[in-house]
Amino acid sequence: MSLINDTQKKIKDREVSARDAVKEYLNVIKEKDSEIHAYLDINEEEAMMQADSVDSKVDNGEDIGLLGGVTIAVKDNILARGFKCTAGSKMLENYRAPYDATVIRKLREAGAIILGKTNLDEFAMGSSTENSAYGPTKNPCDLSRVPGGSSGGSAAAVAAGMCALSLGSDTGGSIRQPAAFCGTVGFKPTYGAVSRYGLIAMASSLDQIGPIGASVDDVKAVFNVIRGKDKLDATSFDMDFRSDKESAKRFEDPISELSEKIKDLRVGVPKEYFGKGIDDKVKEAVERAIKKYEENGVKVEEVSLPHTEYGLAVYYIIMPSEVSANLARYDGIRYGQRAKADSLFDTYEETRRYGFGEEVRRRIMLGTHTLSSGYYDAYYLKAQKVRVLIKQDFVNVFSKVDVIMTPATPSVPFKFGDKSKDPVLMYLSDVFTVGASLAGLPAITLPCDWVKEGGSELPISFQIIGREGGDFEILEIAKLYENL
Amino acid sequence: MIDNDLVKHIAGLSRIGIGEDEVEKFRASLESVLEYVDKLKEVDVSEIKSEVGIAGASFKNGFRENSSDKESALGAHPDRAILMNMAPKTRNGYIEVDQILNK
Numbered sequence: 001m002s003l004i005n006d007t008q009k010k011i012k013d014r015e016v017s018a019r020d021a022v023k024e025y026l027n028v029i030k031e032k033d034s035e036i037h038a039y040l041d042i043n044e045e046e047a048m049m050q051a052d053s054v055d056s057k058v059d060n061g062e063d064i065g066l067l068g069g070v071t072i073a074v075k076d077n078i079l080a081r082g083f084k085c086t087a088g089s090k091m092l093e094n095y096r097a098p099y100d101a102t103v104i105r106k107l108r109e110a111g112a113i114i115l116g117k118t119n120l121d122e123f124a125m126g127s128s129t130e131n132s133a134y135g136p137t138k139n140p141c142d143l144s145r146v147p148g149g150s151s152g153g154s155a156a157a158v159a160a161g162m163c164a165l166s167l168g169s170d171t172g173g174s175i176r177q178p179a180a181f182c183g184t185v186g187f188k189p190t191y192g193a194v195s196r197y198g199l200i201a202m203a204s205s206l207d208q209i210g211p212i213g214a215s216v217d218d219v220k221a222v223f224n225v226i227r228g229k230d231k232l233d234a235t236s237f238d239m240d241f242r243s244d245k246e247s248a249k250r251f252e253d254p255i256s257e258l259s260e261k262i263k264d265l266r267v268g269v270p271k272e273y274f275g276k277g278i279d280d281k282v283k284e285a286v287e288r289a290i291k292k293y294e295e296n297g298v299k300v301e302e303v304s305l306p307h308t309e310y311g312l313a314v315y316y317i318i319m320p321s322e323v324s325a326n327l328a329r330y331d332g333i334r335y336g337q338r339a340k341a342d343s344l345f346d347t348y349e350e351t352r353r354y355g356f357g358e359e360v361r362r363r364i365m366l367g368t369h370t371l372s373s374g375y376y377d378a379y380y381l382k383a384q385k386v387r388v389l390i391k392q393d394f395v396n397v398f399s400k401v402d403v404i405m406t407p408a409t410p411s412v413p414f415k416f417g418d419k420s421k422d423p424v425l426m427y428l429s430d431v432f433t434v435g436a437s438l439a440g441l442p443a444i445t446l447p448c449d450w451v452k453e454g455g456s457e458l459p460i461s462f463q464i465i466g467r468e469g470g471d472f473e474i475l476e477i478a479k480l481y482e483n484l
Numbered sequence: 485m486i487d488n489d490l491v492k493h494i495a496g497l498s499r500i501g502i503g504e505d506e507v508e509k510f511r512a513s514l515e516s517v518l519e520y521v522d523k524l525k526e527v528d529v530s531e532i533k534s535e536v537g538i539a540g541a542s543f544k545n546g547f548r549e550n551s552s553d554k555e556s557a558l559g560a561h562p563d564r565a566i567l568m569n570m571a572p573k574t575r576n577g578y579i580e581v582d583q584i585l586n587k
Binding site: 095096098231234307309310312313314316317324328331332333334335336337338341342343344345346347348349350352353356361362364365366368369372379382383385386388389422423424427 | 491494495496497498499500501502503510513514516517518520521522523524525527529532548566567570571572573579581582583584
């Protein structure tokens, strides 16, 4: 199943015009978004203009591009000209993007239609969108539950059919966890595979942009458009160095049979991801999903990532440290809000006091503390060293297996207010996603089951983690699951 | 582990104003996070010589020519006017800030 292929075929065959296709999405937004609140900014006029340009290309027999006529919603921490970019913060309430992020430029060049900007936890800090200064997004599967976060608006927009695809950003699980909570597919590429020019920085050694969609084919198509080296992001690189890899070749070959593709495929299941703290329902559903691969001839073996239990602790030192540096730029001088005060020092303090919400202030303070004189060695340096051990765990396991499979989240989506009072409890929502982030590895989450709870059907997802640069490998292995 | 004075000190370093009524709230939540991350104390890192090496073999430093080519140095940046319009306070084409030194 591919929304992109369906849409493009219909537009090219003139079954439907791009204009009508876009109108249909705008109608769904009108019907549903007052309740779900996935969008922060929508630009109908601009979307219609983009649609008309696709239609005139069809009329003239021109190529409409890889994503021609495909509607895309963008997390509101990625700059797109013609839209505001608030990062879910009061600090940037009236900030309008002065330029396009590289990913937006690439999407536009491929003919994609940017519908609007989606809600998020303030500056992407949270796991539920409850930290947005503009109110939470609701989970389309059950309106009393959170959509996950921080890319909650992007995941909910896809799940509710308010766009074909969306972009999110993932620092410790912010694409994968909300995608899982909303029953969609979320993909975090290898660190550096996609340019971050124009992404509002949170934690630079972790941040990565990636797609959320209804199917693996769809996210793969978007990834193919946005990936690649960008001279405006020095950490970006081209993936082509992997193209000679046998396994990648095998999966990219469209004619090879399923049995041929999974012959010799080895899946590692890390025992540390199935221990305490995980819901029985989630555990069983993910085990069943892995069993499906096994029944089709995939070799599955238990592996160990012994430093898994330290992942979240490492993350909650390194991420706030980088946050404290990156968010120093919001001083109210060059853009954003500026508070009135008597001295420059007070201007900074007051601007940041009223511009930032509680969680953002907490993380900036935490990071300032862990980097400060007398604490740096005990916190930051120690965390960086444990991070190396976590990375080594993955390297060791990938010498034995091709991919790793784990649950995406420890539970089904939780209710509003359940975790918002206790930061550490909220942080535990990312326990299965931070490992791949700290190690810079590609990872994808996709639904494997739905369970009934209080009258609603809630999704359970599993995660496939690949080796560095193994993005296509995990995309193909995820696609296999849809056909098993 | 963390007292109210330390919270105020950190807030000052962070240039974040916090009200008297907020100090205890931040103290308690910072303490609970620091207690949680304290579990790293039990990890032996004596074999790790440096924190460099997080990136794998395929990651290399990205260098570019140090040229005056405007696009490669600055990217596709917008007009000066657009950027100036974003500043909360400007005067005569400059961004205005508060006085730093007292008369």
